[in-house]
Amino acid sequence: MKRCKVCRRKPKLGRRVNCEGILFCSDDCYEDYENSPNDFSHPYIDDYEAVRFEYMEWMKDYEDDLYKYWLFGSPRKADLIADIDSVIGEFHDYYRLERTDGIFSQEIYQYLLQLEELQIVIAEWEVDGNELKKRRKQLERKRREAMIDEERENIL
Ligand SMILES: [Zn+2]
Known part of the structure; x- marks a missing residue:
């Protein structure tokens, strides 16, 4: 690698x-590198940054989002998968290019494939009972703390 x-x-x-x-x-490392040419005149830079950002956000959050269904009743898996569909839809032109138009078109295409894979991961995901218990307890604790804070404010 x-x-x-x-x-x-x-x-x-x-x-x-x-x-x-x-x-x-x-x-950070990208910005530290001194010999970089100016990427910001590149025609695909905005789409590259946008799809990269979306991908990173989804990877950071999807498991929390999946547990939200078990904790709060929504969103459903189908909602998450549909949301990813609409992200993918915004970059549809890059399927047509099939990574043939330079490095950013390659990278964007790769992110689209990874988002498709994430849809499969979400579809096949199953809740882990122990993890769910842990998250329920955390939630309870937060609710209690919030209530205590509120009571304290009422007294003051
Ligand atoms: Zn680095």
């Missing part, structure tokens, strides 16, 4: 590239 040009770590979720295809592990 290729490593970050700046810090030599293996890029994970925060990976990004510049328009020359040089790889970075994060926005």
Whole structure:
């Protein structure tokens, strides 16, 4: 696996590239790299940043969102999958390009495939009973704390 040009770590979720295809592990390393050409005149930069952001947000949040259904009754899996569909829909042109128009078109296409995979992960996801118990307890604790805070405010 290729490593970050700046810090030599293996890029994970925060990976990004510049328009020359040089790889970075994060926005910080990307910004630290002094020899970067100006990416912001590239025609696909906005879409690249947008789909990368969406992907990172989804990866960070999807499991919490799935547990929300068990804790609060929504959203359903089908809602999450439909939401991802609408994200994918915004970048539909890049399916047509099939990564043939430079590094950003490749990266965007890759994110679209990964979002499709995430839809499958969500569809097949099953709740973990122990994790759910833990999350219910956390929620209870937060509610109690909020109530105590409220009572304290009423007294003051
Ligand atoms: Zn780095």
